[in-house]
Each structure stands twice: as C-alpha cells, then as structure tokens.
Amino acid sequence: MPNTINIPTPLRPFTDKKESVEVSGATVGELLADLTTRYEGLRRHLYADNGRLRNFVNVYLNDEDIRYLQREQTPVKAGDTLSIVPSVAGGAPTTATPAGRDVDSGLHPSTDARGALSDVEGQTRLTGADELPNLSPEEIQRYSRHLIMPEMGMDGQRRLKASSVLCIGAGGLGSPAAMYLAAAGIGRLGIVDFDVVDYSNLQRQLLHTTNDVGRTKLESARDKVVALNPHVQVDTYEEALSSENAMRLFKGYDVILDGTDNFPTRYLVNDACVLSGIPNAYGSIFRFEGQASVFATKEGPCYRCLYPEPPPPGLVPSCAEGGVLGVLPGVIGVIQATESIKLLTGIGEPLIGRFLIYDALKMRFRELKLKKDPECPVCGTNPTVTKLIDYEQFCGVRPEPQQAQTTGAAVNEWEITPVDLKKKLDAGETPFILDVREPNEYQINRIPGSTLIPLGDLPRRYQELPRDREIVAHCKMGGRSAKAQDFLKSVGFPNVKNLKGGILEWIDKVDPSQPKY
Amino acid sequence: MALSLQPGIADAIRAHGTETYPNECCGALYGRDGVVTATHALPNTTEEGPRRRFLVRPQDYRDAEKRATELEVDLLGFYHSHPDHPARPSQYDLDHAWPFFSYIIVAVRAGTPEDMTSWRLREDRSAFDEERLTYAEHNQHPDTASSVHG
Numbered sequence: 162m163p164n165t166i167n168i169p170t171p172l173r174p175f176t177d178k179k180e181s182v183e184v185s186g187a188t189v190g191e192l193l194a195d196l197t198t199r200y201e202g203l204r205r206h207l208y209a210d211n212g213r214l215r216n217f218v219n220v221y222l223n224d225e226d227i228r229y230l231q232r233e234q235t236p237v238k239a240g241d242t243l244s245i246v247p248s249v250a251g252g253a254p255t256t257a258t259p260a261g262r263d264v265d266s267g268l269h270p271s272t273d274a275r276g277a278l279s280d281v282e283g284q285t286r287l288t289g290a291d292e293l294p295n296l297s298p299e300e301i302q303r304y305s306r307h308l309i310m311p312e313m314g315m316d317g318q319r320r321l322k323a324s325s326v327l328c329i330g331a332g333g334l335g336s337p338a339a340m341y342l343a344a345a346g347i348g349r350l351g352i353v354d355f356d357v358v359d360y361s362n363l364q365r366q367l368l369h370t371t372n373d374v375g376r377t378k379l380e381s382a383r384d385k386v387v388a389l390n391p392h393v394q395v396d397t398y399e400e401a402l403s404s405e406n407a408m409r410l411f412k413g414y415d416v417i418l419d420g421t422d423n424f425p426t427r428y429l430v431n432d433a434c435v436l437s438g439i440p441n442a443y444g445s446i447f448r449f450e451g452q453a454s455v456f457a458t459k460e461g462p463c464y465r466c467l468y469p470e471p472p473p474p475g476l477v478p479s480c481a482e483g484g485v486l487g488v489l490p491g492v493i494g495v496i497q498a499t500e501s502i503k504l505l506t507g508i509g510e511p512l513i514g515r516f517l518i519y520d521a522l523k524m525r526f527r528e529l530k531l532k533k534d535p536e537c538p539v540c541g542t543n544p545t546v547t548k549l550i551d552y553e554q555f556c557g558v559r560p561e562p563q564q565a566q567t568t569g570a571a572v573n574e575w576e577i578t579p580v581d582l583k584k585k586l587d588a589g590e591t592p593f594i595l596d597v598r599e600p601n602e603y604q605i606n607r608i609p610g611s612t613l614i615p616l617g618d619l620p621r622r623y624q625e626l627p628r629d630r631e632i633v634a635h636c637k638m639g640g641r642s643a644k645a646q647d648f649l650k651s652v653g654f655p656n657v658k659n660l661k662g663g664i665l666e667w668i669d670k671v672d673p674s675q676p677k678y
Numbered sequence: 679m680a681l682s683l684q685p686g687i688a689d690a691i692r693a694h695g696t697e698t699y700p701n702e703c704c705g706a707l708y709g710r711d712g713v714v715t716a717t718h719a720l721p722n723t724t725e726e727g728p729r730r731r732f733l734v735r736p737q738d739y740r741d742a743e744k745r746a747t748e749l750e751v752d753l754l755g756f757y758h759s760h761p762d763h764p765a766r767p768s769q770y771d772l773d774h775a776w777p778f779f780s781y782i783i784v785a786v787r788a789g790t791p792e793d794m795t796s797w798r799l800r801e802d803r804s805a806f807d808e809e810r811l812t813y814a815e816h817n818q819h820p821d822t823a824s825s826v827h828g
Contacts, residue, residue: 169739169743169776170743170746170752170753170778170779171776171777171778171779172776172777174777174778175777202801205802205803206776206777206803217774219736221736226736244740246736246739246740247736247739247776248733248734248735248736248739248774249704249733249734249739249756249774249776250724250731250732250733250734250770250774251704251731251732251758251767251768251770251771251774251775251781252702252724252726252730252731252732252758252760252768252770252771253702253729253730253760253761253762253763253768
C-alpha cells in the first residue's frame with residue numbers, strides 16, 4: 162500500500178505542483194528513493210554530493226523528526242505520512258573563522274562587528290561552509306584519504322583547516338597528538354612547554370630524537386611538525402602554564418589537549434577550559450594504564466565532576482617516579498587527537514560523559530559513565546570557583562623555595578644536599594644511606610654503600626635500621642624518601658635526613674659517571 | 679525576473695531589520711504571481727550566533743505554509759537582514775537555499791536599513807540570480823497590502 166509524502170512549496174515545481182505524492186517502500190529511505198526516482202529534479206535539493214540528506218532538509222514521519230527515530234532506516238507502516246520540511250537558514254558573510262583567521266571572502270566587517278562576533282560565537286564549533294578556507298591542489302592530494310570518506314569529505318577537511326588545538330606539553334601525550342593532528346591537517350597547532358629534551362624522554366616522546374637532546378622541546382617539536390606538514394601554523398609558547406597566563410594562552414583555540422603529568426596543572430587546565438568554554442581532550446598515563454575523556458563541553462562533565470579534590474600530594478607518583486610503558490602515551494595521545502578531530506569536524510560520538518580506561522597489560526578498554534555534577538565547584542549550577550586559583554596550594558604541593566633551587570643549599574635541618582653528604586663521607590663520617598627505591602631502579606644506579614629497602618617494605622623492615630646512626634634516605638628525586646623520612650620519624654628514629662633532589666642530583670653534583678633514568 | 683512589493687512591505691522588512699539589529703531578522707513572504715502582499719516576522723532560532731546567522735525552525739516553516747493556505751496565498755520566500763554587511767547573499771545563504779523561493783536581503787548598517795535586494799537560487803544550485811525588486815504604487819492595490827507581525 163502506498164504512503165504519502167507531503168511536498169513543501171519550493172519543491173512543488175518538481176512534482177507537477179502536487180502538494181503530496183504517493184510513493185511506496187518499506188523504510189523512510191526507500192520512500193525518498195522512490196520519490197526522487199519519479200521526480201529526478203528533487204534529488205539535488207534533498208541530497209548533498211556525498212549522498213546524504215542535506216542538513217537543512219528535515220523529514221518527519223507523521224509528527225516525528227526521523228533524526229530521533231532510525232533516520233532513513235526507520236520502517237514505515239501503511240498509512241504513515243512523510244513530510245519534507247525545509248529549515249530555512251542563511252546569514253551574512255563573515256571573515257572570522259573559529260580560529261580567528263581571515264579567509265578570502267572579500268567582505269570585511271568592522272572591527273566592532275568582528276569583536277562582537279567572537280563573543281557571540283565563542284561557543285560555536287560548526288560554522289558555515291562559506292567561512293572555511295579552501296584547499297590547494299597539493300592539500301587535496303595530501304588529504305585524499307580523508308576526502309574520499311563522506312563523513313569527513315571536503316567540508317570536514319576545510320573545518321580542520323579552520324580549526325586550532327592547543328597542546329599542553331610536548332611530551333609523551335603531546336608527541337603523538339601533535340604529530341597526528343598536524344598530519345591530519347589541523348590549521349593551527351599551539352604547543353606550551355618549557356622543558357628541554359632529555360635522554361629519558363626518547364623512550365616515548367616521538368617528537369624528539371637523539372639529536373635533539375639538550376634542545377628545547379618546542380624547537381624540536383616545531384621542526385618535526387613543520388617537516389610533517391608545512392601547511393600547519395605552529396605557535397609555540399615557552400612558558401609554564403599558570404593561573405596568570407592560562408586564559409590568555411587558551412584564547413582563540415577550539416580545543417585544549419591536556420598532556421600534562423601533574424595534578425596542579427591538570428586542575429588548572431580543567432578550570433581554565435570550563436571558564437573559557439573550550440573543550441578539554443583529556444588524557445593521562447601511568448605505568449601500564451591510561452585514561453582519556455572529553456571534559457568541559459557545554460553539556461558534559463568536567464574533570465572536577467569526577468575528582469572534586471586532588472589526591473593527597475605524593476600519593477599518586479608521577480611517571481618520572483613510577484615509570485611508564487613507552488608505547489602507552491602513543492595509544493592515549495592518539496585517542497586525544499581522535500577526539501579533537503571529532504569535536505572539530507562534528508562527526509561521530511565524542512567521548513563526552515564517558516571515561517575510558519586502558520590497561521595495556523590486560524589489553525582491555527573499560528568505560529565509566531560520567532555525569533555532570535550540579536554541585537561541581539567549577540561547572541555546577543552555583544560555581545564557587547569563578548576564576549583561576551593557586552593550584553599548587555590547592556593540590557598541597559609546596560613550591561620549592563627559590564633559594565634552594567639556585568644555590569643547592571639544604572633548606573632545613575631535615576634535608577641534606579648531595580654535596581654535603583659527599584663531604585661527610587669524605588670526612589670519614591658513616592651515615593646510614595637508605596635507598597627506598599625499587600630493586601629495578603637500584604640496578605640502574607646507586608650511591609656506594611647504600612642499603613636498599615623499598616618504601617613499601619619499610620613498615621616491615623625498619624627494625625633492620627640502626628637507631629644510633631644518622632640515616633640519609635634517598636630515592637630518585639626526593640618524593641618517596643620524604644615519605645620514608647616521615648614514617649621513620651613516626652616510629653622513633655631521631656636523626657633521619659632526606660637527600661635533596663635524590664640520586665639524580667647526586668649524579669649531577671657528585672658522581673656524573675653513573676647513568677641517569 | 680522581478681518581485682513586486684506591495685506598499686508597506688519594504689517598510690515592514692526594514693523596520694524588522696532595525697528592530698533586531700545587531701542580530702539578523704527573518705520572516706516569511708506571502709503573495710501570488712510574483713507580488714508580495716504580506717510578510718510575517720519569524721523568530722530567529724539559530725544557535726550559531728544571531729549576528730551572522732538566521733534559522734527558521736521546521737515547526738515555524740510548517741506554520742508558515744499553513745498560514746499561506748489560510749490566507750489563500752502562496753509562500754513566496756523569506757527575507758532576512760545582513761547587519762553591517764552588504765545586501766548580497768553569502769555562500770552560507772547559497773548552501774542553505776531552496777529553489778523557486780525569493781530571498782530578500784536587507785542590509786542594516788549601524789541600525790539603519792540600507793539596500794534591499796532579492797535573489798533566487800539557480801536550479802543547479804550553483805549560484806543565486808538577482809531578481810529585480812519593484813515597488814507597487816500606493817494607489818495600485820491599496821486594500822491588498824498588509825503586514826502581519828507575530
């Protein structure tokens with residue numbers, strides 16, 4: 162039995178002026194196919210070149226938009242009526258793209274109009290085709306594997322070209338993310354980093370090669386990205402992200418890609434994303450496990466909805482202390498880049514409200530559902546955090562006094578510097594040197610004469626330590642040994658010092674013959 | 679091609695553009711045989727920033743067709759304003775245009791209406807063609823001109 166399709170006014174000239182047409186088929190798609198077979202002239206107005214219904218063509222099955230049913234696969238029953246309903250849309254030309262770059266439309270709004278535009282459209286990610294930059298023949302060749310996929314196509318690629326992503330960090334996560342985003346044809350890539358390439362980075366940070374050791378990560382990153390794709394505009398910021406500069410640095414970017422490795426910066430990135438209305442493609446890695454999500458979208462949760470408070474300082478070790486499987490950031494960083502591309506082009510289902518956990522050892526992905534917390538201090542209904550705060554303080558991390566950093570002097574009686582320890586040893590003193598690292602770290606390097614008791618074993622084994630001698634505890638950088646020191650004091654050891662800067666500083670200042678990790 | 683505006687129509691469109699400035703306005707055009715006899719202001723429901731975009735919701739479109747039937751006229755097209763931009767269609771207008779409709783654009787500069795133009799989509803969707811706007815004399819059809827605001 163045939164079904165009826167109601168034809169809107171502007172399409173009636175194609176249907177011999179008929180307001181409705183009888184067609185047959187089992188699904189909405191089949192009815193529309195029958196319609197366009199009978200009236201060929203309709204096709205180009207209903208379907209885009211990629212064969213999909215144009216986005217301003219609405220199709221209603223009885224009174225329901227098929228987008229909320231099964232779209233063109235929606236089955237139809239006898240007597241169902243289909244209606245084609247135009248969305249009438251348009252607008253003035255604009256020269257401001259989401260990335261804030263000019264394109265050649267030949268029309269320029271006044272400065273005032275453009276300033277206002279960015280305010281009004283600050284949240285808008287999907288823009289009209291007229292504002293998007295064109296692709297050169299070389300670019301078309303370069304991106305051809307994107308262009309032949311209807312989901313991406315010319316529009317998606319031009320959207321990428323008009324878009325910008327800011328990578329926080331050019332390390333483990335930032336490396337694959339930046340490289341894939343550049344290769345994929347992102348228009349502008351920002352990178353914030355202030356670090357220098359070290360040998361220990363090369364196991365996973367693929368932006369940097371052996372020849373780059375000693376260079377700034379930004380210089381090294383820029384070279385690689387430009388070599389990969391000269392069409393990408395690379396903007397580098399050699400500064401530590403802080404509450405003072407975050408809002409300024411984020412401004413004008415469409416997505417922030419969080420590749421940080423510490424809690425203060427992670428909370429800072431989250432809050433700055435919420436406050437500036439820019440989504441956060443989040444990832445983090447530790448040992449064999451990685452996490453990823455998309456935070457701070459308009460409707461979705463933020464990092465604080467998941468973790469309102471940071472963990473106590475020192476509870477969660479950093480990668481420098483706990484280690485990380487070199488390929489792990491490859492997986493997670495690429496997920497962040499994937500999510501960025503999806504957000505920018507509007508394709509697929511973004512990782513919003515979902516928290517992805519990847520276990521490399523078991524080779525398993527798990528997914529947790531996240532909800533926006535109405536009580537969230539930053540994105541909730543009554544936010545208490547309305548501007549950026551002191552995140553070091555929030556996370557309970559004591560900033561090191563400047564003087565200690567520059568002079569290498571111990572800052573209190575509970576610390577000893579490597580130089581002072583060496584002097585003691587040279588003077589014939591015999592402090593008990595306690596190494597609280599793990600056995601595999603002890604295999605790499607050690608202070609001569611030290612005794613290994615890993616931090617986790619200390620509560621069982623502290624009786625092995627001499628109570629009548631000075632104890633100098635150390636680990637790699639000083640974090641774990643500070644905990645060992647607190648523990649030993651709590652069980653009555655009167656004289657325990659922490660080796661400032663750990664074995665790394667010992668190697669730097671006293672014994673450069675040993676390898677660092 | 680030409681589109682004729684009954685008295686009061688052009689003024690109603692200009693007034694609507696001034697009213698919504700700096701945002702875009704939009705509305706429906708009703709009439710018969712190339713003569714616009716009534717307009718109907720519609721809400722601009724775009725979520726992409728109303729200073730540069732307009733969108734007529736499907737429901738409003740359906741109502742507009744219904745109203746045309748009630749008034750025993752045809753839905754001839756739509757008008758919208760270009761705040762601080764020339765009265766020329768954008769690529770975005772072209773991408774979203776429907777055939778056989780007349781698209782009137784009024785430029786509104788700093789709150790003051792300026793040029794008004796009308797456009798029709800080519801059947802192959804490749805471009806717009808401008809259609810001449812003519813203004814009917816006051817004494818021509820004095821009783822048919824009306825402006826519906828809703």
